[in-house]
Amino acid sequence: xxxxxxxxxxxxxxxxxxxxxxxxxxxxxxxxxxxxxxxxxxxxxxxxxxxxxxxxxxxxxxxxxxxxxxxxxxxxxxxxxxxxxxxxxxxxxxxxxxxxxxxxxxxxxxxxxxxxxxxxxxxxxxxxxxxxxxxxxxxxxxxxxxxxxxxxxxxxxxxxxxxxxxxxxxxxxxxxxxxxxxxxxxxxxxxxxxxxxxxxxxxxxxxxxxxxxxxxxxxxxxxxxxxxxxxxxxxxxxxxxxxxxxxxxxxxxxxxxxxxxxxxxxxxxxxxxxxxxxxxxxxxxxxxxxxxxxxxxxxxxxxxxxxxxxxxxxxxxxxxxxxxxxxxxxxxxxxxxxxx
Amino acid sequence: xxxxxxxxxxxxxxxxxxxxxxxxxxxxxxxxxxxxxxxxxxxxxxxxxxxxxxxxxxxxxxxxxxxxxxxxxxxxxxxxxxxxxxxxxxxxxxxxxxxxxxxxxxxxxxxxxxxxxxxxxxxxxxxxxxxxxxxxxxxxxxxxxxxxxxxxxxxxxxxxxxxxxxxxxxxxxxxxxxxxxxxxxxxxxxxxxxxxxxxxxxxxxxxxxxxxxxxxxxxxxxxxxxxxxxxxxxxxxxxxxxxxxxxxxxxxxxxxxxxxxxxxxxxxxxxxxxxxxxxxxxxxxxxxxxxxxxxxxxxxxxxxxxxxxxxxxxxxxxxxxxxxxxxxxxxxxxxxxxxx
Numbered sequence: 225x226x227x228x229x230x231x232x233x234x235x236x237x238x239x240x241x242x243x244x245x246x247x248x249x250x251x252x253x254x255x256x257x258x259x260x261x262x263x264x265x266x267x268x269x270x271x272x273x274x275x276x277x278x279x280x281x282x283x284x285x286x287x288x289x290x291x292x293x294x295x296x297x298x299x300x301x302x303x304x305x306x307x308x309x310x311x312x313x314x315x316x317x318x319x320x321x322x323x324x325x326x327x328x329x330x331x332x333x334x335x336x337x338x339x340x341x342x343x344x345x346x347x348x349x350x351x352x353x354x355x356x357x358x359x360x361x362x363x364x365x366x367x368x369x370x371x372x373x374x375x376x377x378x379x380x381x382x383x384x385x386x387x388x389x390x391x392x393x394x395x396x397x398x399x400x401x402x403x404x405x406x407x408x409x410x411x412x413x414x415x416x417x418x419x420x421x422x423x424x425x426x427x428x429x430x431x432x433x434x435x436x437x438x439x440x441x442x443x444x445x446x447x448x449x450x451x452x453x454x455x456x457x458x459x460x461x462x463x464x465x466x467x468x469x470x471x472x473x474x475x476x477x478x479x480x481x482x483x484x485x486x487x488x489x490x491x492x493x494x495x496x497x498x499x500x501x502x503x504x505x506x507x508x509x510x511x512x513x514x515x516x517x518x519x520x521x522x523x524x525x526x527x528x529x530x531x532x533x534x535x536x537x538x539x540x541x542x543x544x545x546x547x548x549x550x551x552x553x554x555x556x557x558x559x560x561x562x563x564x
Numbered sequence: 565x566x567x568x569x570x571x572x573x574x575x576x577x578x579x580x581x582x583x584x585x586x587x588x589x590x591x592x593x594x595x596x597x598x599x600x601x602x603x604x605x606x607x608x609x610x611x612x613x614x615x616x617x618x619x620x621x622x623x624x625x626x627x628x629x630x631x632x633x634x635x636x637x638x639x640x641x642x643x644x645x646x647x648x649x650x651x652x653x654x655x656x657x658x659x660x661x662x663x664x665x666x667x668x669x670x671x672x673x674x675x676x677x678x679x680x681x682x683x684x685x686x687x688x689x690x691x692x693x694x695x696x697x698x699x700x701x702x703x704x705x706x707x708x709x710x711x712x713x714x715x716x717x718x719x720x721x722x723x724x725x726x727x728x729x730x731x732x733x734x735x736x737x738x739x740x741x742x743x744x745x746x747x748x749x750x751x752x753x754x755x756x757x758x759x760x761x762x763x764x765x766x767x768x769x770x771x772x773x774x775x776x777x778x779x780x781x782x783x784x785x786x787x788x789x790x791x792x793x794x795x796x797x798x799x800x801x802x803x804x805x806x807x808x809x810x811x812x813x814x815x816x817x818x819x820x821x822x823x824x825x826x827x828x829x830x831x832x833x834x835x836x837x838x839x840x841x842x843x844x845x846x847x848x849x850x851x852x853x854x855x856x857x858x859x860x861x862x863x864x865x866x867x868x869x870x871x872x873x874x875x876x877x878x879x880x881x882x883x884x885x886x887x888x889x890x891x892x893x894x895x896x897x898x899x900x901x902x903x904x
Contacts, residue, residue, distance in 0.1 A: 360812050370747050373755040407710050407797040415713040415794060438801025442809040454755060455798050457747040458791070461778025462799040463806045469782040470810055470842065472700050477838040484834045490827045498817040502810065 226256045227542050229535055230322035233263030234291040234309040235329025236531075237524045243328065244271035246522075246531025251282055253532065254539060260322055262286045263309035288312040292333045294524060301333035302340055310334060314341045317517040324518035324538040326509075328526055334519065335371050335512060342517040345547060347554040350375075351514035352383050352453070353521065354390055357463070358502045359444030365391045365400075366441065366449045369510060370457035377420035380404070380450055384425050384432075385553045386513040387448035393544035395447065403436035403446030405455060421450070429560045464504070505530035509537030513550065518542055566596045567882050569875055570662035573603030574631040574649040575669025576871075577864045580604075583668065584611035586862075586871025591622055593872065594879060600662055602626045603649035628652040632673045634864060641673035642680055650674060654681045657857040664858035664878040666849075668871060671861055675711050675852060682857040685887060687894040690715075691854035692723050692793070693861065694730055695800070698842045699784030705731045705740075706781065706789045709850060710797035717760035720744070720790055724765050724772075725893045726853040727788035733884035735787065743776035743786030745795060761790070769900045804844065845870035849877030854890065858882055 233243050240263065247259050258281070261268050265285045272278055279285050290308040292301045305311055310329050316322040318341050327334050331353070339351055354367035367387050372379060384402050391400035404422050406414040413419070413435060425432045433446055438459060441449050451459070474495075478488030500506070504523070508530035512519040518541045522534035573583050580603065587599050598621070601608050605625045612618055619625050630648040632641045645651055650669050656662040658681050667674050671693070679691055694707035707727045712719060724742050731740035744762050746754040753759070753775060765772045773786055778799060781789050791799070814835075818828030840846070844863070848870035852859040858881045862874035 358809065360809050373747070405798060407713070407794055407801075438798040438803075439805035439808070441802060442805035451798070454747055455795055458745060458778040458795050458799050459802040461747075462781060462802055463778075465779035465782035466803045466806045467810065468779070469698065469700050470807065473841045474835075474838050477834045477841075480834070480837075487827070487830045487834060491831050494817045494820070494824045494827060495814075497820075498814050501813045501817075 226258050227539050228258040228260065228322045229538050229542075230260045230262055230286070230313040230316040230325040231535070232310045232313045232325065232327035232329050233261045233268050234288075235327040236522065236526065237294065237328075240267055240271040242526065242528050242531055244268060245275060245528035246535065247283065248275060248277055249528055249532035250535035254536065257535070257539060258282050258284075259535075260284045260286050260316060262288050262313040262316070263291070264288070286312065286316070292330050294330050296330055296333055298330070298332035298336035301330065302336045311337050311341070314338050314519065317519070318342055323542040324520065326520045326522055326534050326538050328522035328524055328531060328534070331370065331521055334521055338512050338515055338517070338519045342515045342519070344514050345516055345551055345554070348382055348386070348514040348550070350379055350382070351512050352386060353510050354387055354513050355460070355510040356507050357441065357460075358507060359442050361444030363507070364441060364444055364447060364449055366451070366456060366460070367513065368451065368453035368456050369460050370453045371512070372453040374454070375417070375452040377417050377424055380417065380421035380452065381424040381428070382514070383450045384430055384448065385557065386550050387450060388430055389549040389553045390511060390513060390541075390546055391447045393546050393549050394540050397447065399431045400447035401431050401433045402448040402450060403433050403440065405441070405449055405451035405459075406435040406437065408437055417452075425450075429556055467502070505533060509534030511537065511541060511546070513546070516547060518546060566598050567879050568598040568600065568662045569878050569882075570600045570602055570626070570653040570656040570665040571875070572650045572653045572665065572667035572669050573601045573608050574628075575667040576862065576866065577634065577668075580607055580611040582866065582868050582871055584608060585615060585868035586875065587623065588615060588617055589868055589872035590875040594876065597875070597879060598622050598624075599875075600624045600626050600653075600656060602628050602653040602656070603631070604628070626652065626656070632670050634670050636670055636673055638670070638672035638676035641670065642676045651677050651681070654678050654859065657859070658682055663882040664860065666860045666862055666874050666878050668862035668864055668866055668874070671710065674859065674861055678852055678855055678857070678859045682855045682859070684854050685856055685891055685894070688722055688726070688854040688890070690719055690722070691852050692726060693850050694727055694853050695850040696847050697781065697800075697803070698847060699782050701784030703847070704781060704784055704787060704789055706791070706796060706800070707853065708791065708793035708796050709800050710793045711852070712793040714794070715757070715792040717757050717764055720757065720761035720792065721764040721768070722854070723790045724770055724788065725897065726890050727790060728770055729889040729893045730851060730853060730881075730886055731787045733886050733889050734880050737787065739771045740787035741771050741773045742788040742790060743773050743780065745781070745789055745791035745799075746775040746777065748777055757792075765790075769896055807842070807844075845873060849874030851877065851881060851886070853886070856887060858886060
């Protein structure tokens with residue numbers, strides 16, 4: 225069965241210059257995929273033509289007269305950009321024209337619009353942003369990465385449920401392990417909200433492994449790592465910063481002398497293979513979980529390879545019916561409570 | 565003038581096996597340094613003898629009959645370990661026998677004991693843990709790294725004052741820049757505490773540059789980065805985890821074939837030079853700031869090279885009279901307020 229994804233054609237730092245080649249790449253890789261490119265059809269048509277492509281049954285254009293700016297306040301975007309490419313793409317999901325949508329635009333606006341248009345699932349208070357991150361053992365799903373700050377214990381617990389539903393769906397592992405991000409310094413570890421969330425998760429049906437610390441995330445000790453959005457966002461961006469700094473210093477050493485440049489040349493295929501393993505593009509595509517619909521956020525600065533990866537994430541979530549799985553996790557929870 | 569540092573001889577994952585060679589290394593590197601090794605004098609004497617060394621005027625032994633375990637609750641250590649190597653080392657600072665102390669032991673216990681014995685500086689509510697971290701441009705001082713969770717705006721503001729005092733002292737830069745760690749996703753960025761702290765710092769005499777995000781830390785955009793201890797601890801440990809994962813995958817690629825092993829052999833000096841640049845041992849030695857005395861925490865798993873580095877951090881803080889500089893920052897603040 226074919227899957228239809230609506231793309232915010234104008235979103236991201238590079239707009240159609242990345243979305244259009246990203247869309248073409250995704251179509252090539254997934255034969256049963258159909259795309260609806262939303263935005264200024266003239267601009268999008270030109271981008272397609274420049275790549276020797278044209279609209280067709282697998283790639284429709286859908287006009288939208290506005291764009292959400294990357295630095296626009298979410299509330300302003302929600303109120304004043306009702307015909308933006310982002311809003312229209314989300315509307316297509318609501319109307320059942322598309323099975324999911326992908327945007328590289330303003331995260332806050334996407335969250336606000338998706339929440340307003342699609343609504344949260346019954347039993348979910350706040351949607352969360354979840355992404356896979358590479359680990360020594362494979363990868364892990366981390367949430368929330370910035371949708372909610374000062375999350376209370378109940379919210380953290382809901383993140384655990386949603387993360388488990390996602391991991392179970394995309395990994396084919398019905399009992400993914402879940403850890404709660406904490407610190408090991410305080411008297412009784414962490415803060416009250418985290419401790420209360422631990423109690424909630426531990427007494428649920430979830431496969432809880434306890435607290436994990438920052439360095440455990442990349443060790444892959446848990447399939448799902450739960451944290452407040454402030455903490456998760458800082459952890460994610462800090463990780464990006466460290467990786468960039470390491471790359472900076474490594475490149476500098478390989479440029480230091482003619483000999484080191486020669487060795488660098490010989491080492492290039494090896495370093496490239498290594499780089500591919502932890503390439504952030506492989507992990508592009510963060511899920512907005514907890515909505516009555518599938519919305520995937522591509523990194524604003526993503527290139528077309530990374531954008532195509534985000535489309536694949538959306539496709540996978542459609543195939544695995546992730547929102548229904550989240551609802552089922554909630555039902556299991558209620559059933560377990562009633563059985564007590 | 566000679567400087568005397570008391571060392572918790574039994575602290576850390578490796579105890580005297582690291583502290584003793586670390587002490588000898590520090591003595592070699594700093595001719596005007598004197599050390600007091602605190603702990604089980606029989607064990608410490610044996611460790612010294614095994615390295616062809618003996619107590620003398622520059623290296624005194626001071627007996628303590630107890631040890632604080634790495635997993636001991638701080639409150640228990642405070643109440644029941646009054647003759648522990650950690651407690652006695654801190655006492656020596658209080659009594660003026662030592663100018664500072666260094667411990668690789670239990671962080672929570674060290675903080676609790678140091679706070680109880682030395683007291684905080686007038687005007688400082690809560691001590692913070694501050695460490696230098698490498699950046700693309702050099703390094704930056706980050707606090708709090710885990711002493712305080714759920715820090716209020718006023719506490720974050722005091723962290724800024726203390727971090728600036730430390731950076732000014734050890735960098736010889738009287739106007740270090742200070743940034744407040746935040747996330748860029750929320751409607752009005754971050755949470756209320758961070759926004760209020762921003763107002764406090766911005767209206768003070770400090771050289772405030774505004775909000776910084778996780779990836780900015782390693783770009784070196786600010787000389788001092790301020791955050792809550794939960795967030796800082798997660799960011800620090802996550803960074804360690806990413807660096808370890810990168811190393812893991814890089815080593816794996818260089819082991820993949822005889823050719824890649826050969827290239828790896830040739831690249832080793834280059835990779836080593838690069839590794840030294842971001843070697844965590846270079847950045848060992850976190851300062852417990854805000855106390856009436858100088859206390860430096862060495863990483864629990866540090867080796868002797870790293871431990872010696874922590875001793876050097878303590879020496880530098882003694883030379884620059886960091887606690888007095890923090891008090892002076894508080895006075896500048898009050899003077900500026902009165903002038904208004």
